[in-house]
Amino acid sequence: MKAGKVLQVALGVLTSIGGFLDVGAIATAADAGASFRFELLWVVLVGTICVIFLVEMAGRLAAVSKHSYADAVRERFGFQFYVWPILAEFVVDFLVLGAEIGGVCIALQLLTGVAFQWWAIPVALAIWLTAWLGTFDFIENSVALLGLVTLAFVAGAVVLHPPWGEVAKGFIPSGAPHEPAHYWFIAVSIMGALISPYLLYFYSSGAIEDGWGEKDLTMNRLVAGVGMGFGSLVQMGVLMTAAMVLAPHGIRVDQYGQIALTLVGPFGEWGYYLFAVSLGITCFGACMEQALETGFIVSQALGWNWGESKRPVEAARFTMAYTLSIAASTLLMVVGIDPLKLTLFSMALTAVMLPLVVTPLLVIMNDRHYLGEHTNGWLANGVVGLIIGLTFVMALVAIPLEYLGG
Amino acid sequence: MADDFPEPPENGTRLRLVRDVLDSQMVDRKQCQSGKVDGIVAELRDDGRLVITAIENGLPEAVRRVSPRVGDWIAALGRRWGVRKGEVYRIPFARVRNTGIDVRIDLDAAATPLLAWERWLREHVVRRIPGAG
């Protein structure tokens, strides 16, 4: 591989690691660690494997066909089908973007002491300005590279000298040691946070923004596998620090402020500020992606010209779409809805709509019109089939578990 | 650009209308994304032949495929508040070329209602905000 290509892969891997965490991943991993110590590590591993396959496919689809996943679903299945996952995605996007904005606001509250609601509008303006003035590459790379600060969770986990035997056991799928409803609710929420529909839509749109072609398929595989794989270590770090700092004291995660203690444990005062900065940066990056993703899916569903790398005058409908999305979601924080509760609720809702979003992938990835000779092999098809089965199970149990164990 | 435009298909070429035309991305002569094919118009001629005459673009038309009532409601909203006055734009089928994934249309979308909302938002909202380019 040429030097330029190696650099590109390295950047892709680093941005995947730095951009892996978001408010949902942090909240669900911390809840898992605080409630069940290392017992849910296997769920993070399973979810990551699913994400690696899904993200690789979304990138391959975009690189070969020059069409995003949203484009392909409408074109292949028709408006009558597509309108339903799209409407569901709007609702989830609205809630998740609100939660991500909340994450940034909480980070600022932790740093300044000023209540999170007061930060909602300034944060929204910052997100909007970055989208308005920035290009796709700048936004993706800068925020995700800054997000490498979240490696503090991995460092924190190591510094606390985890019981490696117990950690290893945590990777073996097991039943609930206690509180089964809560255990499976967190398991479903972790999966909902990891296998996020926005990943498929955003990643495929990003591949088109970056001008990927068939020559980039190896890079796509590396970024998906290595990037997401290492990225999941950060989420495991959150889970492990919560397991070692919160669980022994019987502290459950009811507010983001409690999660700050996970880094105070290993790092003292530095840990508090590291947590606030980590939360702020990762949630800001997620806000950018979430807001742009709403613009992408509306534009692609209706066939508008779109592109973050275009100037706003060149894609007026696309820019108005993400602008309205940011404005609407900000209201959730302005009125003071608890960001953590909003996060966990939207993760459960994501789990409910996943089958609608993931099932078309099995058809599209085997369509030679889109992929030519790069259609799925038996392994990829098998994994997608399993993922679809899993999403159906999750969809059935998510709301009852939310009620019983949420 | 005109030289890039695909030739009409040969006589007897089979065309899968629903699979390859309906809901496909339209791309104009300048390679500009011009919306989706929301509908297909066919006419029954006196001699009994069904002739495909046009493709359509317009949100009311797409929504009518899900629910005619909701589609009509959206059209009514468009007539009252919309830039395109709720109208569905028809492109003669003679100007249409199916290229597999996309549908190429032999016109300049910027000069048609296809980009009416884009033009309106650009001139009345986006350009007034600093940094719009």
Add this chain to the structure above:
Amino acid sequence: MVSWAATAEMVAQRWTAGDVPTAYAHNTLTKGAQEARRAAAKLGQAPAAPVAREAQARYAELAVRLARIDAVIADDDGRAAAGLAAGLPAIRLKLDRLQSGCQAR
């Protein structure tokens, strides 16, 4: 609720060690006291079982202590905060036992 008692305990300790800012400690302790008062009020509406009365008294005690810690933290009195926080584990242990006792039934 025992989780909030434990959180307040850890935060009070961390504040005395200088690891967390005063504003954060204040927010956490206020929230903890609020939850304790809510729990006490809820138990006050329950039938007058001895366990419920005991738990109500413990929650009320916890709420008062958290409010006092919050007040001394606002005065930046580390010694007083440490002293008051030292009494939190005992209250939390009693609440833990009462909760386990209820669950066993």
